Amino acid sequence: MPEEVFKYTSGWYHHDQRDLGTNTNKGLKCVWKKEQIENKYYLTWQFSWEDLKLKSASGFTGEIIIRSDANLNGSKIEVDLTDEIQAVQTETTEKFFFNSRVLYEYTLVSIISLTDRELYDEMFLPSGKNDAILEVDGIQLHVNRSFLSYHSDFFSALFSSNFKEGQMEVVPIKDVTYGDIGLLLSTIYPKTVFPNDKSVPRLLELADRFMIPSAIHHVEYHLLNNTKIDNEKLMWMAEKYGMELLLEKMIKELDTVEKAKKFNASSDYKELSDKTKAKILDKVMTII
Known part of the structure; x- marks a missing residue:
């Protein structure tokens, strides 16, 4: 599935409605609600894309425009959806909450990602920039020894002439899977795959074992800003x-x-x- 633009405009809804409607647009579902939480007032859009047509979409990015009787030009909300079920929420005033008709429109672009295996296979293809071969799970990974040595004391030692592996044409890496190495190195390669809550525990173990502090820094940034752990x-x-x-x-x-x-x-x-x-x-x- 290539990147695709998703556009939708709701009808006008009156102030006395709390559930403002549900729509499904090519498999992208949105439930719109008004919510009062204690003394604060919110508009909430709950997005989900579990439909099979969108299984290749890893997320959506774009904007929501919210319009009211008092503001026909509307105000913009930036949207960055990364979970298959995710809410976008904005706080509003009591006057707006109770006294305005409202509508919204969104323009979202799907984010399409390769599967993990496709991504890792692409990373480890032979190229003029790669001058070493690792073997993991019986699979050969073409890598750049200087790049790995710069990021990792483990690989710096492994490729050193002081170790027999440094003289080998194909260097075996034991007690780790192809998926593990792909996960770890994808955090430091140019087409970076950023950590998420699911990958964090294993990624930390691997970064520690293979002495890659830059991978740990990526994890720390995620945990400081985006985690639900x-x-x-x-x-x-x-x-x-x-x-x-x-x-x-x-x-x-x-x-x-x-x-x-x-x-x-x-x-x-x-x-x-x-x-x-x-x-x-x-x-x-x-x-x-």
């Missing part, structure tokens, strides 16, 4: 893999006694070093 697990990951910015953020977020007690009772807390526990204790002392 619970804070207790993030704290443990941050310490184990040396993600100092993430560790600092997680400690700062222990900002209530209730959160501190919950974390103290978790199994992840017991795995932390005394040094990190001392930092947590210092933080707790500022809130009691």
Whole structure:
């Protein structure tokens, strides 16, 4: 499926409706709602594309334009959908919420990605830039030894003349799968595949084993900005893999006694070093 443009314009909906309608556009489903949460008011668009026609779409990017009686020109909301079920939400005023007719229109472009296997196969093709061959799972991977050596002390040593592997035409890598190596190296190759919550645990293990700090930095950026992993697990990951910015953020977020007690009772807390526990204790002392 090539990249495709998805456009839709709703009808006008009156202020007394909370469920503002559902539409399905070539397999892209959108449920539109008004929501009041405590004293705040929101418009929410719940997108999903589980339909088989869109299985090759890894996401959508574009914009929503929301128009009202008071603002016919409309206001724009940037949209970046990466999960197969994802909500876009914007806060609005009580006056707008109760006293306006509203409509919306969206223009979204599908993001099409290769399958993991197709992507990895493309990465490891023979080329003039590749001067070494790794063998994983019986599959030959054509790589650039200088590039890998720059990013990884493991590969720097492996390709060194001090090791027998450095003299081999084909270098075997054991106890790892083709998918693992593809996942790891795709985070540092030019066509970068960025981490997500599903890939993070395995990616950290691999980056640690193969000594690729740049892969860990990519993971840390994701965990600082986009993750839904619970804070207790993030704290443990941050310490184990040396993600100092993430560790600092997680400690700062222990900002209530209730959160501190919950974390103290978790199994992840017991795995932390005394040094990190001392930092947590210092933080707790500022809130009691």
